Amino acid sequence: MTSTTQTVCPSCGGPISDADRFCEACGAELTPAVPAAATPAIDTDTEPTVELNPGAARGAEALPGPCRSCGGTIGADGYCETCGTKATKARDHFSEQPAPWVAAVCDRGIRHSRNEDAAAIAADPEPGSRAMLVVCDGVSSSLDSDVASLAAARAARDVLAAGHAQGMGTESSRNSAVIARLKAAADAASDAVLANTSPDSPNPASCTFVATVLEGDLLVAGVVGDSRAYWFPDNTEAVALTVDDSWAAELIATGVPRHEAETGPQAHAITRWLGKDAPDHTPRTTSLKVAGPGWLVVCSDGLWNYCSEAAPLADLVRQTAAANANEPLATASALVDWANAQGGQDNITVALARI
Structure with a gap:
């Protein structure tokens, strides 16, 4: 996001800058090349400031569940009493x-040391009636992005779920009302990121933002960054609802083949994001009418990294x-498990609605 010296990660050889604390490719923690300045350290391995299970009793989410490796009991020291595997934190999955x-x-995922992705969703009980799906992906090189992304997703979800968009009773006004609500949700998400950013942070917290709103037969998506939304109807062509704000997307727009653009050294460099140093956080929106059954998919690049184009991803889903x-x-x-089986090199978030 800023002009910094480029070098490579000692773990995977991926490109990094001198300001990065974690490698964007593999998640490895990077050791500073020079002694840190004499300022208070900022703990980047933090638990979220928002409860993962708001309906649970306070403190309940801190109690570890069964071991994810063998199903055994997690002891007071945080390790499985049967196989010795360290317990995962609630924020990890x-x-x-x-x-x-x-x-x-x-x-x-497998390669990252912490989960900087976040999801927050809401829906009415009747299938296909009304749903709001939000995914935020924290930028690995920024501090406390795991906390900020979760707070941003929850704040945006709450704005979207606050009321139905009726407009003036016409299709165009209803669409305009949903778009206005999406922009208000992005504002709330941006505010949440700022609220979880240290004012003196050299790498302020930042994240991507993608949200979809389904109101009956109207589907609207908004994006800032490179998390994505797709509509996969059962009997017609798959639709990518969003276009990335990224260096790779700009290359694709100039005619560079997708595979080449998305595997280059700057493939995951984003051009817009939420955060203190963001140039603009107004989401670009797309609207369509839902004419039949299908799958609405909202995901981070931890999934689409391994299956980028809409048609193959639709087949996989x-x-x-x-x-x-x-x-x-x-x-x-199962889609998260599939992405982990492909290498799990990034955090993975998948939000689905069966319409």
């Missing part, structure tokens, strides 16, 4: 399912859904 037809799963009885939570979880 969590899910939401506000209604049976909508779900999200957020996972640390449909096949995974079919293997999981079209159940959104099981399907989202």
Whole structure:
């Protein structure tokens, strides 16, 4: 985001700058080349300031569940009493399912040391009626991006869920009302990032933002950064609802092949984000009418890194859904597992609505 000296990560050889605390490619913590200035250290391995399970009793989420490796009991020292595996933190892997037809799963992945992705979703009980899906991806080189991304996603979700967009009773005014609400949600997300940024931070917290709103047959998506939204109808062509704010997207627009642009040294350099040093956080929006059944997918680059184009990703989602009885939570979880099986080099978030 700023002009800094470029070098390579000692763990994976990926490009990094002298301001980076973590490698964007593999998540390895980077050792400063020079002694740190005599300023108070900022703890980047923090738990979220927002509870992961708001409905649970305070403090309940701090109690570790069964060991994810063997199912054994986690001891007081934070390690499994059966196999010795260190317990994962609640922030490393969590899910939401506000209604049976909508779900999200957020996972640390394999290579990163912390989960900087976040998801926050809401939905009415009736399938296909009304849903709000928000995904934010914290920028690895910024401090406390794990805290900021979760706060941003929750703040945006709450704005979107606050009321129905009716407009003036016409289709165009209803669409305009939803777009206005999406922009207000991005404002709230930006404010949440700023509220979780140290005023003296050399690398202020920042994250991407993507949100979708389904109001009956109207679907609207808004994006800042390179997290994505897709509409995968059952019987017609897959649709990418968003275009990345990234160096790779700019190369693609000039005619560079997608594979070449998305695997280059600056493939994940974003051109817009939420944060103190953001140039602009107004989301670019897309609207469409939902004419039949399908899957609404909102995800971070931890998923689409391994299947970028809409059509192949649609095939993957449909096949995974079919293997999981079209159940959104099981399907989202299986897609996260698939991304981890491909290497899990980034945090992974998948939010789904079965319409």
